[in-house]
Amino acid sequence: MGIFIDRVEWVDKSDKLDDLLRKAALVTTEPMEQGFEAEVIKINIEKESYVWKVWNKRSKPDIRFQFHLLNALYQQGVSVSKPVGWGIDANADHVLLTTFDGIPVHKLSDQKMTEMAKLLAHIHRIRVEELGNLRLPQHDFIDYFYPGVKEHADIYQAVTSLVPLIPIKQDCIIHGDFHLKNILEEQDRITVIDWTNAQIGDARYDFVWSLILMKLYIPERYAAVFRSAYLLEHPIQEKELAVFEALACLRWTLLNRYGGTPSGPDTIERLKSLVTHNPFLQECGFTDIPIKNRE
Known part of the structure; x- marks a missing residue:
């Protein structure tokens, strides 16, 4: 090129x-x-x-x-x-x-996970009016994050039963896809990139989507450090966390069916474990996970 x-x-x-x-x-x-x-x-x-x-x-x-x-x-x-x-x-x-600003983070540490959590919390604390005349988009939660979900009756039924439990907020800036490939490091500095999905949305969802991706792809201890560090900055009730984790698992499953998610050697088993241990997914009957496994 x-x-x-x-x-x-x-x-x-x-x-x-x-x-x-x-x-x-x-x-x-x-x-x-x-x-x-x-x-x-x-x-x-x-x-x-x-x-x-x-x-x-x-x-x-x-x-x-x-x-x-x-x-x-x-x-x-x-x-x-x-x-x-x-x-x-x-x-x-x-x-x-x-x-x-560097390359994607590869070698993880507790310090890096804590810095990532604080960076995301910083983003969520910025008031929209602080960005001047910039108009951030607002989207319907289901339509934006679950494209084509009506064609997947099991996921659609689960999503529509979960969303009313914790009303979705649109009160802060969210990144929309905060994961390790969108976080760069150079020397001692980390930088978040790819703001294609930025919008006014719900910080709880933004955080939990990031957390679920970490639970699926990186060692559990580092996901736990990220979780703890973020919640120190931005507390979220346990019920809310569980509902948004359920919604994040459903979104990953939907994207997987479209071929839009990578799968590591144990990604699917991790997903199944998250689904099995989530009380809200169990209550709405989402236990069978037809997936597109491309390992």
Whole structure:
């Protein structure tokens, strides 16, 4: 993929981009791990590195919103990538240029899990009005997080029986997909990326979705550290936790049926254990889990 930062129609940009454009001929590139929605390239200009993300696949999110959200969060002291510019390339695809902030966390520790928990709690404490005129989207909870669920009667019945137990709030900023592949580390700093799903939503759901992913994919002790550290910052009642854990398990199962979740050697067994030990899933009769196992 050719990177031509001087051939993009830049819509919004920082002062830094003007400096980079003067050095466009010096750009070199390195491959990066690819996402489902966009192509991602690391670009280097002299001694500085950046991330070039181009949405040239099916997904067409609002990149203008992402640029301004990152800028607002950065100004609030949240550990996010600093946006450099966004625009439209020669293929009419949207491009976002940000600072390069490391690679996904691989080696876990109690300290890192605690830092992640505090970062998520920090995000949830930011008042929407602190972001100025930025308008965060609000979505129907079931329609957004359970796309096509009506085609899966067992999951739909369970979700619709659980949601009324704990009314969904829309009172804070949520990331929407806070997991290890969206958390980078460089030296002693961690950074959260990929704000495609950012919206006004329920902090309890945002936290529990992250927690369930950790319970499915990483050693239990580290998930437990993340859980404890977050709840010290942002207490949640046990009943609420259990209901949202049930909802998170249902969402993972739905996405798995669409082929949208990775599976490790014991992921499915972990999921089955979570379902078996969740009283709300047992009460609504969701015990049989037809899944798409791609181990």
